[in-house]
Amino acid sequence: MARSYDLTDEKQTKEYLRDVEIEYQFQCLDQKEADGCHRLAEFRENVKKNITAAAPLYKENCDSNKYPKSCYKYGQCLITGKGIPDNKPDLISALQYYEKACDYGLGSGCFNAAQLRLSGTGDNQSNSEKAMSLLDKACELNDGEACFKLSTFYLMGQRVEKDLSKAFQLAKKGCELGSVYSCSNLGLMYRHGNGTEKNAKLANEAKQRAMKLYEETRKKQPTVKVNE
Template sequence: MSYDLKSESEVKEYINNLGIEYRFGCYSEKKPDVCHLLADFLEAIKKDYEKAGRVYKNNCDEFKYGKSCLKYGGYCLTGKGIRNSDYPAAYSYFEKGCNLDEPFSCFNQAILLVTKNDTFGVQQDVLKGMNLLEKSCDAQNATACYYLSGLHIAGARNGSKVGEKAEKDNYDIPRSMEKAFKYALVGCELGNMYSCANLSQMYAKGDGVEKDLKLADKYKQKALDLQSETENNSETLKFGLGLENK
């Protein structure tokens, strides 16, 4: 059946039928991908975050669907649909998603591990966090590559805050501009504009790579091009982000 999506009544009918189709595919046919679509439908169309959260949670726990683990972990992190934030539960679901090879779940799990914040209820472990960022970066998560680059720019240790320079000779992750360059290059190639901006500065200064002003200009322009392509971006791109405190 075709619908006239310019007709309000037919749009409503289409949406209603879509919900019925997703419920049947999830509850009767027990298809994990359809259950995830049902949760997305409840979240985006119905704005019923409590029900959406229950579907995401069940789809993660029962059907081992990584994207649903990631989504429910996000609900736990923000308190969406569950009234209050629960960081340990968020960590648990991000870990489940990561073990199911969902790269953004690995990234979120890593961020909770490398961040020093006593309110999280998650013990800081920068080495484990770095390993998870590497897994996420290897799965082509550009943001994870950018964070990895930043960790190697500043160095890190347990007890330090993200971006805080570690004490000399007391690093869990030693400073390495060569490794910082490596991950900035991957992040830039994957489309992370901040990685491209840092890459430009590395080439301009000869940090971690041989100085090359032409390549510095090339990656500066790429960063600016990526910024212009980003819709509704209110942030101002800063070149050398993370480099000024190295």
């Protein structure tokens, strides 16, 4: 039978966290489970506040187990310099790890890689083309912010040929995925008939969804997540 803990008691809370760490260590070091290694790294980073111990584990779990979330997290370490030798940001290496996360199917990895390429990190001759490809894949992998970014490019005719119909479809998908700005743009496109027929009812629905999403985001409190 699993032990129950009274997390209002300081001593039992410490025992609970100790047992959680032991469980993650067992999953990672004994069972060689990629998910367990990622959980252990997040525990070290978020609960023990030891990014120096977490970063190498993210890297190893990405390189050896091809675990996309660990690739993404190590990319975060590289871009901030936290947990990295000399604490120096390394944008080129961050790009590589975000792209690994993307290759392994994580939309946020594709999006961050695209953002870096759009900022000029990487091979300058092919940055724009690669960035658009990464954004397209991120949107396909249901990253709402990538759908919004792409929608804006097609709406404005920046980096791609202007295509209002495609801009509308991307804004619609981004809104469905919970992107506040996608919903806002979608409402305006319905209102003015850009890429779709005018529809005041749907314009208002999109606007209301944008407002609701904004309020939900604003009210969210930071939480520590150790098992994602």
